[in-house]
Amino acid sequence: MTTFNKIMMALAVSVLSMSAQAQVTVSDAWVRATVAQQKATGAFMQIKSAKDARLLEVRSPVAGIAEVHKMEMVDNVMKMRAVDGMDLPAGKVVELKPGAYHVMLMDLKGQLKDGDVVPITLVVEGKDKKREIIEIKATAKPLNQAAQH
Template identity: 45%
Template sequence: MRSDRLRCLMFAAALLSAAPAAWAQVAVDAPWVRATVAQQPATGAFMRLTAQRDLRLVGARSAIAEHTEVHEMAMQGQTMRMRQIAALELPKGRAVALAPGGYHLMLIGLKQPLRAGQKVALTLIFEDPAGKRSEQKVQAEVRPLTAPAS
């Protein structure tokens, strides 16, 4: 009887520890943040997002920055410009890249320099078509300033 209870508790604990991954609405692949130099006020965060249902990336947070914005790089005439966007559409089942030269997260008002090899905690904020918001935590590796886009 006692061993049955113990097995049941162990099984429940195993299920609960796996639950956050199972509940994740978005697969987050290869998250990384570009390293910085001293006094650099901002940097970019990059990753590949694949939503299990239609969602929008509407924001993010990180303890290392005063605020975080969703940005895109786009041509305006002959000039490449960066601008903040309200949301990034994540169609169900389609991978959306956040990469240098395209969509990305800007971490603004950095509280410390970021060195290659460090980990940065990010909280991604999503919104479904009904306007309900959800959050997902990720750990992003800090890569060197010269890191390639992939």
């Protein structure tokens, strides 16, 4: 085997091992578009993990603060609060959606207009304490279209 073939084989093996480590997939990512001067919005998506894991952190360059939030009814009042993470049970789709768990983007650095692509980073940790960084692109949708999603 030539040196070139050995290098190509090593590259192929490393690419395959990297894709084999990808335990978490994200689909249908979107954010609610904003109006001028609005400083916060929500991001929504579906997350599926092959193994039990936990979403530990979110961040985005469009926001000064990004957090996982949970909305729930408490004493007949809908309340929203930041949570320190969110469990991702193996093989189950976890939906982040309006009125439930979602990503809150606060201290926005500018208006998010319909069609804008918003980069979001998710940090997920498995039971083995290994962390996975997932980079996603969420499309901004206007309020009326987002409600139909």
